[in-house]
Amino acid sequence: MAFYSRVSGSVGMITLQNPPVNALSAAVRQGIVDTMHRALSEPEVKSVVICGQNGKFCGGADIREFGAKMTGPPLVPMVHLIEAASKPVVAAIEGIALGGGLELALSCHYRIAHSKARLGFPEVALGLLPGAGGTQRLPRLIGVPASLDLITTGRQVTAAEARQLGIVDEVTDLNAVDAAVKFAQSVADKSLDARRISTYPCPRPPDLDTIFERAMQQVRRSARGAIAPGTCVQAVHAAVTLPYAKGMERERELFSVLFNSGQARALQYYFFAQRAVSRWSTASGARWDTSKPRPVHKAAVIGLGTMGRGITVSLAQAGFSVVAVETQEKQLLEAKQAVSGMLERGAKRRGVPLAHDKIKYSCSVQAVADVDLVIEAVFEDMALKKTIFQQLSAICKPGALLCTNTSGLDIDELASQTQSPELVVGMHFFAPAHVMQLLEVVYGPRSCPEAVATAMQMGKKMGKVSVAVGNCRGFVGNRMLKLYLEQAFFLLEEGATPEQVDQVLEEFGFPMGVFKVSDLSGLDIGWKVRKADGLVLPAFTGTSARIRGGSRYSPLGDLLCEQGRFGQKTGKGWYQYDKPGGRVAKPDPWLFGFLEDYRAQHGLVARRIDHQEVLERCLYPLINEGFQILQDGIAAGPEDIDVIYVLGYGWPRHRGGPMFYASQVGLDKVVERLEHYQQIHPDVPGLQPCRLLRKLAAISNPAIHKWREVIQKPRSQL
Numbered sequence: 001m002a003f004y005s006r007v008s009g010s011v012g013m014i015t016l017q018n019p020p021v022n023a024l025s026a027a028v029r030q031g032i033v034d035t036m037h038r039a040l041s042e043p044e045v046k047s048v049v050i051c052g053q054n055g056k057f058c059g060g061a062d063i064r065e066f067g068a069k070m071t072g073p074p075l076v077p078m079v080h081l082i083e084a085a086s087k088p089v090v091a092a093i094e095g096i097a098l099g100g101g102l103e104l105a106l107s108c109h110y111r112i113a114h115s116k117a118r119l120g121f122p123e124v125a126l127g128l129l130p131g132a133g134g135t136q137r138l139p140r141l142i143g144v145p146a147s148l149d150l151i152t153t154g155r156q157v158t159a160a161e162a163r164q165l166g167i168v169d170e171v172t173d174l175n176a177v178d179a180a181v182k183f184a185q186s187v188a189d190k191s192l193d194a195r196r197i198s199t200y201p202c203p204r205p206p207d208l209d210t211i212f213e214r215a216m217q218q219v220r221r222s223a224r225g226a227i228a229p230g231t232c233v234q235a236v237h238a239a240v241t242l243p244y245a246k247g248m249e250r251e252r253e254l255f256s257v258l259f260n261s262g263q264a265r266a267l268q269y270y271f272f273a274q275r276a277v278s279r280w281s282t283a284s285g286a287r288w289d290t291s292k293p294r295p296v297h298k299a300a301v302i303g304l305g306t307m308g309r310g311i312t313v314s315l316a317q318a319g320f321s322v323v324a325v326e327t328q329e330k331q332l333l334e335a336k337q338a339v340s341g342m343l344e345r346g347a348k349r350r351g352v353p354l355a356h357d358k359i360k361y362s363c364s365v366q367a368v369a370d371v372d373l374v375i376e377a378v379f380e381d382m383a384l385k386k387t388i389f390q391q392l393s394a395i396c397k398p399g400a401l402l403c404t405n406t407s408g409l410d411i412d413e414l415a416s417q418t419q420s421p422e423l424v425v426g427m428h429f430f431a432p433a434h435v436m437q438l439l440e441v442v443y444g445p446r447s448c449p450e451a452v453a454t455a456m457q458m459g460k461k462m463g464k465v466s467v468a469v470g471n472c473r474g475f476v477g478n479r480m481l482k483l484y485l486e487q488a489f490f491l492l493e494e495g496a497t498p499e500q501v502d503q504v505l506e507e508f509g510f511p512m513g514v515f516k517v518s519d520l521s522g523l524d525i526g527w528k529v530r531k532a533d534g535l536v537l538p539a540f541t542g543t544s545a546r547i548r549g550g551s552r553y554s555p556l557g558d559l560l561c562e563q564g565r566f567g568q569k570t571g572k573g574w575y576q577y578d579k580p581g582g583r584v585a586k587p588d589p590w591l592f593g594f595l596e597d598y599r600a601q602h603g604l605v606a607r608r609i610d611h612q613e614v615l616e617r618c619l620y621p622l623i624n625e626g627f628q629i630l631q632d633g634i635a636a637g638p639e640d641i642d643v644i645y646v647l648g649y650g651w652p653r654h655r656g657g658p659m660f661y662a663s664q665v666g667l668d669k670v671v672e673r674l675e676h677y678q679q680i681h682p683d684v685p686g687l688q689p690c691r692l693l694r695k696l697a698a699i700s701n702p703a704i705h706k707w708r709e710v711i712q713k714p715r716s717q718l
């Protein structure tokens with residue numbers, strides 16, 4: 001709602017009230033309309049101030065209402081009512097003015113912002129455009145190039161930048177509402193003719209066509225299939241080329257196209273999913289609201305390879321004191337230099353103070369004796385990790401949390417090396433650890449709720465989105481990835497090429513296809529894991545060369561590694577590069593010959609594989625594994641899986657994540673296609689729809705937020 005009061009006799013004050021961000025719900029819009037009419041009808045009121053309760057002006061349209069039938073007054077007539085008012089209206093912007101909130105502010109005749117306020121049009125991230133006149137008013141106020149930047153990127157600006165751009169009239173360090181009241185009194189008698197932005201002509205730069213062409217090219221490059229950014233460009237174009245009323249009509253048409261698109265639904269689902277994962281729960285019943293994190297002031301990182309360095313930087317930047325340990329003097333020095341460089345670049349980019357003095361480097365593991373939490377980040381070798389955990393258990397003070405950065409090893413096996421297995425959790429960072437936003441927090445069967453809560457909170461403090469997952473091989477992300485990789489290999493055996501598979505996946509919206517990513521990460525990493533698992537056997541031919549444990553296995557990746565083709569680092573992998581370390585992937589004629597020889601050797605006849613099959617074969621087994629993970633209680637809900645895939649594996653955000661995508665495709669269709677492929681390839685693993693997927697498909701594809709009701713009480717696998 002919005003409530004009305006009178007200040008100093010002559011100022012009508014409208015206060016938005018809808019915690020937590022004063023979003024423009026039906027009740028708030030109704031409240032604004034009613035109180036505006038009241039302010040305009042009271043003769044003593046000479047001017048009006050609009051502000052938000054609890055130091056937040058307005059977070060925009062109420063996204064929770066988007067899926068439901070529209071009630072209450074629409075936004076557009078509401079902003080027109082304000083702009084057309086005969087008394088000056090001043091927006092007092094504290095905290096945030098985002099989306100519809102900024103549109104509300106732009107309909108006011110003046111804007112006063114607190115210095116800490118942030119303003120912007122984040123609609124593009126929800127698959128929308130500013131649909132209450134934002135695309136028509138902003139260019140009239142600040143010009144086309146700056147508007148295109150803000151509207152197509154969703155970038156939020158500080159009050160200082162907003163002042164510089166001309167979005168706000170005044171910035172104050174004091175109370176913005178008091179300042180707005182004073183300001184409103186000072187302009188009470190002033191003419192409003194020059195204050196209604198919709199009446200301004202839209203500035204028309206001479207190189208207009210070039211500006212719009214460049215903007216379109218830019219969004220096409222960065223949007224990877226998302227439709228909202230390009231539509232935002234079209235809406236701003238209407239501001240320049242059409243009179244205001246016609247521009248508003250065009251804005252409405254374009255908004256409606258976006259609003260009704262599957263992309264907007266996916267992005268809005270994702271918005272809430274990313275927030276939902278902080279309300280974690282574990283298979284044993286521990287929960288975010290009943291588990292208290294332990295205080296952590298000082299942390300340690302053991303092992304300063306690529307991952308350890310990134311983790312050290314993240315911890316120091318988050319304000320923790322860090323003890324960084326690498327046992328060899330030479331490696332320690334190298335790591336110190338690398339970490340310093342990363343911190344310097346980070347400080348420059350983010351305009352924050354350097355965090356060098358937060359880190360103490362040591363060659364001795366004894367240096368971690370007094371820390372509150374250790375993150376072991378040595379390479380993926382269970383024997384080595386076990387030794388370190390035995391040492392840590394003996395050295396660390398009682399109550400210290402022992403965490404391992406692993407991409408898939410058994411947390412419980414490590415916990416069993418310590419005297420306090422309840423204090424052991426996994427923290428699976430993604431490379432580069434100081435950049436990637438995702439953290440999988442892995443709880444073992446014995447991890448206590450406080451340990452999980454502490455790791456989750458540490459992740460948040462490091463600026464990460466932490467997702468709590470159960471302990472199993474590969475956890476959530478890599479467990480599902482295995483199925484995706486396997487299918488990609490099988491497709492090569494059957495006649496596809498790496499370029500074809502990658503192209504399909506990139507058209508779907510992944511920044512890179514599976515083979516390009518493998519080349520980037522290094523083919524030897526998976527090879528080492530497969531060797532440790534006993535999957536890499538000496539070369540021999542015949543059907544048994546492609547069978548492991550009764551299922552089909554493709555040794556293609558192993559064969560490439562045997563040739564020393566490890567990907568970008570060696571200049572050759574699934575593609576060729578101009579030099580070792582080169583970045584630009586080019587098709588390699590050698591590989592075509594290699595695949596032909598391989599097929600001939602194994603009696604395989606290449607067939608034409610179409611786009612649809614590549615997509616379904618790569619994605620549906622991965623999705624099926626996601627359902628198996630839910631069935632096993634390893635992830636608490638589909639949102640957890642989707643957030644992991646969007647933030648950790650490049651799944652296109654405008655498709656919501658693999659589980660949301662499946663819900664859009666239709667679960668019955670996913671089951672039907674998996675069964676189809678299973679019939680054709682009965683020996684291929686991962687094609688058999690799991691019980692939960694079948695069950696959900698059978699009850700007519702319930703909406704994703706209803707799945708939890710069907711997922712049986714997670715039975716602890718742990």
Ligand SMILES: CC/C=C\CC(=O)SCCNC(=O)CCNC(=O)[C@H](O)C(C)(C)COP(=O)(O)OP(=O)(O)OC[C@H]1O[C@@H](n2cnc3c(N)ncnc32)[C@H](O)[C@@H]1OP(=O)(O)O
Pocket residue numbers: 020021023059060061062063064075096098099100101122123126128129130131132272275276
């Ligand atoms: C004709 C249509 C015209 C206009 C279209 C629009 O206006 S679309 C909406 C545009 N606004 C946004 O996109 C803002 C989205 N919100 C945010 O970016 C952040 O939430 C915000 C406001 C910067 C606050 O961030 P913070 O990190 O402090 O908190 P958090 O993100 O966890 O949010 C707190 C809870 O508020 C809920 N929430 C936030 N914004 C909205 C909103 N616009 N509508 C409804 N609810 C919103 C958010 O979901 C959190 O609640 P939770 O229960 O945890 O999910």
